[in-house]
Each structure stands twice: as structure tokens, then as C-alpha cells.
Amino acid sequence: MYYPEPISKLIDSFTKLPGIGPKTAVRLAFYVLEMEEDDVLEFGKALVNAKRELTHCTNCGHITDQDPCSICQDESRDSTLICVVQDPKDVIAMEKMKEFSGKYHVLHGAISPMDGIGPEDINVESLIKRLKDEGVEELIIATNPNVEGEATAMYISRLVKPAGIRTTRIAHGLPVGGDLEYADEVTLSKAMEGRREL
Incomplete structure (x- = not known):
């Protein structure tokens, strides 16, 4: 036309x-x-x-109009706790929750050999530098619950393990209000793995 x-x-x-x-x-x-x-x-x-x-914070990689970003500048946040996410949108989603008081690190992607994306193509090197410089005690890995996100989480946890920093992964599984009958096998499997005592 x-x-x-x-x-x-x-x-x-x-x-x-x-x-x-x-x-x-x-x-x-x-x-x-x-x-x-x-x-x-x-x-x-x-x-x-x-x-x-807009630019990326030179410290954490989040999008910002000032460098460092407002989260990195906020002294009331717990700098011993870093949550690793894939994209700036994930930081915004976490901040909406209003329950996380630590800091963030944005990877700008995930390891995906099928797409030719290796560890050197995402923001891992500056994360390792931050872990050494900032006295981090716990690293929460909040990458997406897909093959790429899992591969990235495993890579980072293996990289960090020798440093003795506690490394955790956010729980995955059934959403609140979801029905078991509609959940796929992977979601149910993750829900079973992440079960806790009542």
C-alpha cells in the first residue's frame, strides 16, 4: 500500500x-x-x-540522569547487600516492592551461548571489582528464571564462591493466587525446590 x-x-x-x-x-x-x-x-x-x-551509573549500571545514581548515593541503603539483576527495568520492579534496602548491580543482559553472549559481554567484571572494594556480605542473584538467567546465576555464584561471600538466588515457583493445575512442569519443580517450613 x-x-x-x-x-x-x-x-x-x-x-x-x-x-x-x-x-x-x-x-x-x-x-x-x-x-x-x-x-x-x-x-x-x-x-x-x-x-x-540518560546514562548508566558507573557504579551499578542502572539508568540515571546523574552519576552515580540516586540509589548508589543513598547512604541509608545497606551497601553490604547487592542484588544482581539483568536490566534496569528489574531495578525499577524491585524498587516498587519497597522492601529491599540494599544496592543493585545491573548486568545488561544474560549469558546466552546460542546468541553469542558470553560473560565478557555483560557487566560482570565491575561486579567482581565492587565485591572486593565495598565489603559486600551477601549477593542476591535475581536474574530471570529462564535458561539464560539460570546460566548467568550459576556462573556468577561459581565466580564469587572463592571470595566467601554469601550468595543467594531469589525463589521461583507458583505466583500468589495461581492455581496448580495451570502451572507448567518447570514452575512446579522450582516451587518444590524452594519449599520452606511452616
Whole structure:
């Protein structure tokens, strides 16, 4: 189907976003055409500003507009406790819980030999440096409960073990409110492994 070049480029731009297929891209492009010009300019400005003004914290790897990030600067947080996550989105999810008072380390990915991603391609080296420099007593590994996340967790735990730092893994299993009959075998297996005394 023929579209004038400006809208065709807009549609192409939207299809580069994750989860946006061709039909959704067309809908979004035509929606943008109906928006007030000021709103479109604000939207464009927000995109450019986010790209230009955000960086990664040189300490933990989280996204920030100041370096070090506000979490690393917060002296009330427990620096002997570090939670290792795959992505900045995971830090935000943990912070919404409002129960974790330690600090974070963002790996920016997970080990995935199938995709050619090895330990040297994720933010592990700076984690090891932090463990030596910051007097960390416990490392909580909160990578995703998939093959890549498990491989990454195992790699990090083996790397850290000689240092004598307590290394734990977040529990996986049945979600609260979930029914056993709908759970897959892996989820049930993890739930059984992670059982605790009542």
C-alpha cells in the first residue's frame, strides 16, 4: 500500500519498537497525525531528551540522569547487600516492592551461548571489582528464571564462591493466587525446590 514518504518513514520508525507490528505501526502513525502539533513536539522532545540525558551509573549500571545514581548515593541503603539483576527495568520492579534496602548491580543482559553472549559481554567484571572494594556480605542473584538467567546465576555464584561471600538466588515457583493445575512442569519443580517450613 502506498503512503506519502513522511508517514511511511514514521510507520517504519514505529515498527522498530519491540512488540509493534505493521498494523499497530500504521495505527500509531495515523494517531500521531491527528495529535495537536504541540503534543507531537513534546513527544519528540521527550524521546530525544531521554536518549541524550540518560546514562548508566558507573557504579551499578542502572539508568540515571546523574552519576552515580540516586540509589548508589543513598547512604541509608545497606551497601553490604547487592542484588544482581539483568536490566534496569528489574531495578525499577524491585524498587516498587519497597522492601529491599540494599544496592543493585545491573548486568545488561544474560549469558546466552546460542546468541553469542558470553560473560565478557555483560557487566560482570565491575561486579567482581565492587565485591572486593565495598565489603559486600551477601549477593542476591535475581536474574530471570529462564535458561539464560539460570546460566548467568550459576556462573556468577561459581565466580564469587572463592571470595566467601554469601550468595543467594531469589525463589521461583507458583505466583500468589495461581492455581496448580495451570502451572507448567518447570514452575512446579522450582516451587518444590524452594519449599520452606511452616
